[in-house]
Amino acid sequence: xxxxxxxxxxxxxxxxxxxxxxxxxxxxxxxxxxxGLGLSSGRIEVxxxxxxxxxxxxxxxxxPYRRVSASDLRAAVDEFRDMMTEQGLPYEQRPGANLLLPxxxxxxxxxxxxxxxxxxxxIPPEAQLGVAGVEGxxxxxxxxxxxxxxGRRPVRVIPDLPPPSPxxxxxxxxxxxxxxxxxxxxxxxxAQRWSVALRGVEALLMPAxxxxxxxxxxxxxxxxxxxxPIVEIPTxxxxxxxxxxxxxxxxxxxxxxxxxxxxxRAVGRVAGRSRGRRADAVAAFTPGGMxxxxxxxxxxxxxxxxxxxxxxxxxxxxxxxxxxxxxxxxADGGEWTAPQMASPQxxxxxxxxxxxxxxxxxxxxxxxxxxxxxxGGILAGADRTRDGSRQGIxxxxxxxxxxxxxx
Amino acid sequence: xxxxxxxxxxxxxxxxxxxxxxxxxxxxxxxxLEQGDLxxxxxxxxxxxxxxxxxxxxxxxASAADCAAENxxxxxxxxxxxxxxGGVFLVLPGDPPEYPDRWQxxxxxxxxxxxxxxxxxxxxxxxxxxxxxxxxxxxxxxxxDSFQLLHSLARSIEEAGGQVRLRHxxxxxxxxxxxxxxxEVQDRRTGRTLRIESELIVNAAGPWAGRVASRAGLRxxxxxxxxxxxxxxxxxxxxxxxxxxxxxxxxxxxxxxTVAVLGTTDEPVSAPDHTQxxxxxxxxxxxxxxVLLPDIDQHRLLRAWVGIRPLYRPPGGRSSQTxxxxxxxxxxxxxxxxxxxxxxxVLGGKLTTYRRMAEQTVDxxxxxxxxxxxxxxSSTSLRGARHHPYHRLPDRLARLDRGPAKGPHEIVCxxxxxxxxxxxxxxxxxxxxxxxDLRRGLRLGMGPCQAAFCAYRAADxxxxxxxxxxxxxxxxxxxxERWRGxxxxxxxxxxxxxELNQRIxxxxxxxxxxxxxxx
Numbered sequence: 001x002x003x004x005x006x007x008x009x010x011x012x013x014x015x016x017x018x019x020x021x022x023x024x025x026x027x028x029x030x031x032x033x034x035x036g037l038g039l040s041s042g043r044i045e046v047x048x049x050x051x052x053x054x055x056x057x058x059x060x061x062x063x064p065y066r067r068v069s070a071s072d073l074r075a076a077v078d079e080f081r082d083m084m085t086e087q088g089l090p091y092e093q094r095p096g097a098n099l100l101l102p103x104x105x106x107x108x109x110x111x112x113x114x115x116x117x118x119x120x121x122x123i124p125p126e127a128q129l130g131v132a133g134v135e136g137x138x139x140x141x142x143x144x145x146x147x148x149x150x151g152r153r154p155v156r157v158i159p160d161l162p163p164p165s166p167x168x169x170x171x172x173x174x175x176x177x178x179x180x181x182x183x184x185x186x187x188x189x190x191a192q193r194w195s196v197a198l199r200g201v202e203a204l205l206m207p208a209x210x211x212x213x214x215x216x217x218x219x220x221x222x223x224x225x226x227x228x229p230i231v232e233i234p235t236x237x238x239x240x241x242x243x244x245x246x247x248x249x250x251x252x253x254x255x256x257x258x259x260x261x262x263x264x265r266a267v268g269r270v271a272g273r274s275r276g277r278r279a280d281a282v283a284a285f286t287p288g289g290m291x292x293x294x295x296x297x298x299x300x301x302x303x304x305x306x307x308x309x310x311x312x313x314x315x316x317x318x319x320x321x322x323x324x325x326x327x328x329x330x331a332d333g334g335e336w337t338a339p340q341m342a343s344p345q346x347x348x349x350x351x352x353x354x355x356x357x358x359x360x361x362x363x364x365x366x367x368x369x370x371x372x373x374x375x376g377g378i379l380a381g382a383d384r385t386r387d388g389s390r391q392g393i394x395x396x397x398x399x400x401x402x403x404x405x406x407x
Numbered sequence: 408x409x410x411x412x413x414x415x416x417x418x419x420x421x422x423x424x425x426x427x428x429x430x431x432x433x434x435x436x437x438x439x440l441e442q443g444d445l446x447x448x449x450x451x452x453x454x455x456x457x458x459x460x461x462x463x464x465x466x467x468x469a470s471a472a473d474c475a476a477e478n479x480x481x482x483x484x485x486x487x488x489x490x491x492x493g494g495v496f497l498v499l500p501g502d503p504p505e506y507p508d509r510w511q512x513x514x515x516x517x518x519x520x521x522x523x524x525x526x527x528x529x530x531x532x533x534x535x536x537x538x539x540x541x542x543x544x545x546x547x548x549x550x551x552d553s554f555q556l557l558h559s560l561a562r563s564i565e566e567a568g569g570q571v572r573l574r575h576x577x578x579x580x581x582x583x584x585x586x587x588x589x590x591e592v593q594d595r596r597t598g599r600t601l602r603i604e605s606e607l608i609v610n611a612a613g614p615w616a617g618r619v620a621s622r623a624g625l626r627x628x629x630x631x632x633x634x635x636x637x638x639x640x641x642x643x644x645x646x647x648x649x650x651x652x653x654x655x656x657x658x659x660x661x662x663x664x665t666v667a668v669l670g671t672t673d674e675p676v677s678a679p680d681h682t683q684x685x686x687x688x689x690x691x692x693x694x695x696x697x698v699l700l701p702d703i704d705q706h707r708l709l710r711a712w713v714g715i716r717p718l719y720r721p722p723g724g725r726s727s728q729t730x731x732x733x734x735x736x737x738x739x740x741x742x743x744x745x746x747x748x749x750x751x752x753v754l755g756g757k758l759t760t761y762r763r764m765a766e767q768t769v770d771x772x773x774x775x776x777x778x779x780x781x782x783x784x785s786s787t788s789l790r791g792a793r794h795h796p797y798h799r800l801p802d803r804l805a806r807l808d809r810g811p812a813k814g815p816h817e818i819v820c821x822x823x824x825x826x827x828x829x830x831x832x833x834x835x836x837x838x839x840x841x842x843x844d845l846r847r848g849l850r851l852g853m854g855p856c857q858a859a860f861c862a863y864r865a866a867d868x869x870x871x872x873x874x875x876x877x878x879x880x881x882x883x884x885x886x887x888e889r890w891r892g893x894x895x896x897x898x899x900x901x902x903x904x905x906e907l908n909q910r911i912x913x914x915x916x917x918x919x920x921x922x923x924x925x926x
Contacts (some may be wrong), residue, residue: 039910095431097667103917105879138817138827141867147878148919171817225822234915236860245576306906314693336685337897337905341890342883342918345909347897385913407834 001026002406005282005295007266007322009035009389013301018083020299020336023406028293029258030263032182033153035246038378041111041234042241043101043118044091044395046077048110048250048388050098051096054391060112060380062349065389067358068396076399077392081113088216092119098388102233104140106148106155110388112149115241117210117219117232122225125153125201130201131233131281132158137172139236140207147329156201181218191225192246201228206234208241215288263287264401266302266322269369279323279369286303297405300360300374301398306352309375309378312347320352320378325360325368328353328380344383351380355402358397373401408601412438412570414772415590415605417578417619419571420450421553421758423611425765425784431567432787433769437456438603439564440592442615445557446847449613450758452714454636455663457481457551458759460492461521461544462654463734464513465506470734472661473760478547480762484790488789492662494548494647495529496521499698500542505877507542507651514546521546533753535643537701548647550663553758554847559789566790573837580608580623580750587623587741587749607772609750614715616680620752622724625745627752630720631679632729633713634671635688637696637896640709640855641668649698653804654730665710665800665823665854669696673716673730682713686730687875689895694742707900709855710892719755722848736764738771770846800824801840819868820861822854830868840869840876842885853857857889859908863916 002025006017007279009031021027021067035352047055049084054116056073061063066075081091091113092099098110123129129150133142137160146155163172164180164187184190210232211218224228234241253260264286269279273292281294302321310327312318316336318327329336335384336347352374353358361375375397377390384390414430421440427437438486445451469530482489498507514521525749526540560581581589583606589604611850616627642662661668672688689711697703712798717730719737725886736756742748751771756764766782775777803824810816816826833848841864842858845851852858864879886908898906912918 037909039915041915045914056465103915105916105918107917107919109914109917136817138819138864141863141870141880144863144867144872144878144880146869146884147880234914236863236911239915254537304906305902306910307904308903312902314690316898337686339683339885339891339894341894341909341912344474345905347902347906385909390914 003294003296004299004405005030005293006301007031008301008303008307008376009283009338010301010303010307010394011174011245012038012394012398013299014246014253015080015395016255016299016301016375016402017258018167019079019399019402020406021253021258023402025406027258029253029260030259030264030266030282030293032308033155036086037242037246037249038238040245040391041118042115042245042290043111044077044391045388046109046112047391048098050071052098052112052392053096054390055344062398064379064382064393068352068400071398072277072400073392076395077113079399080395083252084245084248085163087251087337089248092116092117092121095253100117102145102150102231104145104233104235104266106145106150107279108150110147112392115244116243117230118208118234119229122229123231127202128156129153129203129205129372130156130198130199131205132197133160134163134172134177134209135160136163136167137174137177137207137209138312139174140233145205145233155205158197158201161197161206164190173238174207174235174240175212175238175243177207179210181211183215187218187221188225190229191222195226198228201322203228205231205233206230207235208239209235212240212243212247216287227312261286264291268323272384277367278367279372284350295371297371297373298369299405300352300372300378301376301402302378304335304377305347307377310351317348320360323368323372325352326363327351348383348385351397353379353380358401359404371405373405375401408457408599409604410438410601411604412436413606413776415440415603415608417590417608418448418612418615419445419557419561419573419588420448420611420613421556421761422613422753422756423609423759424557424571424625426609426768427564427569427571427755428560428567429765429769429782429784430772430791431564431569431781432783433618434771435772435776436603437564437569439569440590440603440898441571442576442577443560444536444573444844444847446554448615448840449716450553450557451634451847452712453758454659454668454760455551455552456659456661456662457549458757459546459548460517460519461494461496461510461546461548462513462649462659464517464519465510466654467734468513468517470757470760471514471519473812474757474764475517475519475919477760478549480757481551482549482789484785485556485559486788488552488559490663492548492550494542494546494648494649495533496541496546496649496651497699497785498651499537500541501541502541502650502652506653507544510651511544519546529625533644533646533648535700535865536648537699542651544651547781548649549576550647550733551666551758552660554850558848560628563790578619578622585747606749606776607786608750609768609772610750611768614717616717616754618679618751623741623747626721627739628720628722628755629754630729630732631676632716632718633674633676633681634716635692635713636668636670636693637689637711638767639668639670639711640707643700643706650699657692658699660696675689675729678713679715682715684711684713684891685896686895698799704899707855707889709901710857711895712892717754729794729827736760738768740902741773786844801816803831819864820851820854822856822861823850825851825861827848827868828863831872834869834872838873840873840881842869843888851883852889855892856904857908858886859904859911862889886912
C-alpha cells in the first residue's frame with residue numbers, strides 16, 4: 001500500500017484523493033482552508049473552444065491538456081461521473097459536444113457536463129420560459145438573467161418569488177435559502193404560493209438554491225407540484241451547486257478512507273527525512289503544531305493565484321507556496337494583467353511547468369523531485385476562464401497524476 | 408432653455424463649489440456647471456490630506472502660511488468632513504542632517520505649529536513606522552474627506568438658492584464684442600441645449616481650465632502634473648506620516664476613513680484626462696513607501712488612482728519640472744490681462760486652501776459686480792456638512808444596528824454598508840443609470856472587494872427601477888472602471904482578489920468575454 005499525501009481540497013485534490021484511495025493507497029489530504037468549490041458553478045467545463053473530447057489535440061503548446069491523452073481525459077470524466085452518481089449527484093453529458101447552460105447575466109456558457117438541475121435539455125424548444133429571483137435574495141437578478149435572452153429564446157421576467165421561510169433578522173445568502181428548502185417538509189405549500197405568479201410559464205429558471213443535502217428531493221418535489229421543469233442558474237458565491245459537488249466529493253473521499261486533515265498548511269519537505277530529489281515526508285502547520293506526514297509520493301493540488309498555490313510579490317517575482325518551486329511566467333519586468341478586465345489576463349498562464357508525468361520542473365528543466373506531482377489550477381499554461389477548461393484540467397491532471405504517483 | 412445669473416462658475420470641484428458657496432453667502436445669484444459628476448475630477452482624486460503647511464515650509468513658504476491659516480478655519484466650518492488624525496514628520500537615518508532645523512525655522516516663520524517629540528513616543532502609537540528614526544515632529548495635519556466636502560458644498564449652495572448643474576458638456580461662450588456674456592452647453596442626460604447669460608463667468612475647471620479658456624480664444628499659463636496614489640485596505644497608521652525632507656514622491660501616508668493613502672508622484676502631462684494608471688509608477692511608489700512603512704508588503708493594497716494637478720506656470724517656469732512649481736493659486740482677470748471682460752480664471756492651489764482661493768476670487772468678482780456683503784465662509788459652517796455624514800462607516804454601522812436589517816434595508820455593498828434603501832434613495836434624488844455615479848455618491852464598491860459582489864446586486868436594483876437602464880444594468884462598464892484601479896496592484900493578496908473577481912464575473916455570472924485575444 002502506497003503512502004500518498006495530497007495537498008489541497010479543491011476539485012483536483014479531492015478527486016485525486018478519491019481515485020488513489022479507491023486504487024488501494026493510504027491517502028492523507030492536507031488542506032489549509034476549504035478549497036475553492038464554493039466558487040464553482042458545479043458544472044464541468046472541459047473545453048469550450050471546441051468539442052470537449054478534442055481538448056488534448058486542440059490545446060496550444062504548454063497547455064496542461066498537452067500532458068494528458070484523449071483517453072486519460074475520457075476515463076477521468078467517466079470515473080468522475082460514476083463517482084457522483086454513486087453519491088446521488090448525477091451529471092448530464094452530451095457525447096462529443098458541449099451543453100449550453102444559462103447564466104445569471106443571461107448568457108449561455110458551455111460545459112461538457114452539468115448537474116441535471118442546470119440543464120435546459122428537458123425543456124421543449126417552444127416552451128414559454130419564465131425567470132424569477134427570490135424576495136430579499138440579492139445574489140440573483142431575474143431581469144439581468146433575462147438580459148441576454150438566453151440565445152434568443154423569449155424569457156418572461158417574473159416578480160421575485162417568496163422564500164420558503166418568512167424573513168429573518170439578517171440578509172439572505174444562497175446557503176440560507178438552500179437550508180430553508182432542505183428543512184421544509186411541506187414543499188407543496190411553497191409551490192402553491194408560487195403557482196399564481198407562474199401562470200402560463202412552461203419552464204422556470206431560478207437561482208440555484210433548491211436545497212443542499214436534499215437537493216435532489218427538493219428539486220423533484222417542487223417540479224412535481226408545479227408541474228413544470230425547473231432549471232437552476234448559479235448565483236453569486238457561495239454557489240450552492242459548487243457546495244453540493246464539494247459535499248459529494250467529501251463523502252466519496254471519506255467512504256474511500258481518505259485521511260482528511262483540515263487547517264493544516266503544508267510548508268515543504270522535511271530536512272533529514274528526505275534524500276536527494278525526493279520528498280519522503282511533508283511538513284505542515286496544523287492546529288496542533290508542526291506535524292510531519294510521511295509520503296512515498298506527493299500530489300500538489302494547491303490551486304492557482306486565487307487559492308494560494310503560488311504568490312507574486314510587488315516586483316512580479318513568484319514562487320510556488322509549499323516547496324518554493326520556480327514559477328513559469330512571463331512577468332519579467334512586464335505587466336501581468338491586461339488593461340481591460342474582459343481581455344485575456346497574462347497571469348492566468350502562470351504556474352508550474354511539468355514533465356510528462358506531471359512532475360514540476362526545477363529551474364534547470366529537470367523534475368524538481370522524483371515523487372512530487374502537480375494537478376489542477378497550479379499548472380501553468382492555460383486561461384481556464386476563457387478556454388472553459390478549468391474542471392476538465394482538474395479532473396484529467398488529477399487522474400494522470402494519480403497514475404504516475406502510483407506507478 | 409434660457410437662464411440668467413450673476414456669477415456662472417465652470418467646474419464643480421472644491422474651487423468652483425467654494426467660489427459658488429462664498430458668492431451665495433454674499434448675496435449673488437450663482438449657477439455652477441460641471442461636465443461630469445461631483446468628485447469625478449481632481450478634488451475627488453486627492454490623497455485626503457488637510458495640510459498643516461509644514462510640507463511646504465521650505466519650498467513654498469507662502470503656501471505653507473496659507474495652509475496653516477486655512478487648516479484652523481476649516482476645522483471650524485467643515486468639521487464633519489475632517490478627522491483630526493494629527494501628523495508627524497520623520498527624520499530617518501541618511502536624511503540630510505541639516506534639513507530638519509532649517510525646516511523647523513521655516514515653519515516658525517510661516518506660523519506653522521511644530522512640536523518635536525521623542526521618536527519612541529511615536530513608535531508606541533504607530534508601531535508600523537520604521538524603527539531607528541532619528542527625530543520626529545508633531546504637526547496639525549488631518550484627514551479631509553473631499554467627497555463629503557463636495558457633497559456638503561453642493562447641498563449648501565442649493566439650500567442657499569444657487570444651482571449646481573452636473574453633466575453639462577460641449578461648452579461654448581456667448582460673446583458681445585470682446586465681452587464674454589454667457590455660455591451654451593448641452594445637458595448630457597437630455598441632450599438639450601442650455602443657454603445661460605451671466606454678468607461674470609469664473610473658469611474654475613482645474614486641469615480642464617486651459618481647454619475652457621481656449622474656447623474664448625485665450626491661453627492660460629497652466630502646467631499639468633499627474634499624481635499617482637495608492638490606498639491600503641485598512642489603516643496601517645492612524646496619524647498622517649510625512650518625511651522630513653524636501654517634498655518628493657511616495658513620502659506621505661494619510662489615514663482617511665477606512666483606508667490609508669500613500670502618495671504621491673509628480674509627472675508632467677499634457678492632457679487633463681491622462682488618468683490611466685501605470686504599473687511601473689505604482690511599483691516605484693511602493694518601493695518608496697517601504698521607507699516609511701517597512702512592512703508595506705504585509706499590507707493589502709486596495710486601489711491605485713491618478714489625479715491631475717492644475718499648476719500655475721510662472722513666466723519662465725518649465726512645465727517639464729512640475730514638482731518644483733509653486734502650489735499657490737493665481738486668479739487671472741482676463742479683462743486686465745487680455746482685454747476680455749466678463750471672464751476670470753483660477754489656477755493652481757490646493758484642496759486645503761480652496762476656501763481662501765474662493766474668497767479672493769469672489770473679492771475680484773465683487774469689485775466688478777459691485778460689493779454686497781463681506782465674505783462669510785470663514786465663520787459659516789456648511790449646512791450640508793452637518794446633515795449629511797453618509798460617508799462614515801461607523802455611522803452606517805450604528806444606523807444598521809438600530810433597525811433590523813430586513814425589507815429594503817438589505818445590505819448591497821458589505822464593504823461600505825450601502826443598503827438597498829440607500830440606493831433607492833440616491834436614484835430618487837438624482838436619477839442615473841450609471842453605477843459609477845452611485846459609487847461616488849454612496850461609496851458603493853469602494854471597499855476591499857472592489858465591487859465583486861455589490862456591482863451585480865446594484866445593477867439589479869438599477870435595472871428594476873430605471874426602465875431606460877442598459878440590459879446589464881451598467882454592470883460591465885462599472886467593473887471595468889474598478890479594474891483600472893486594481894490591476895496595477897495585482898500581487899500578493901490583491902492578485903487573489905483580482906482572480907476572484909474574474910471568476911465571479913466570467914465563470915459564475917457568465918459575462919461575455921471577448922472570444923479570442925492575444926495570449
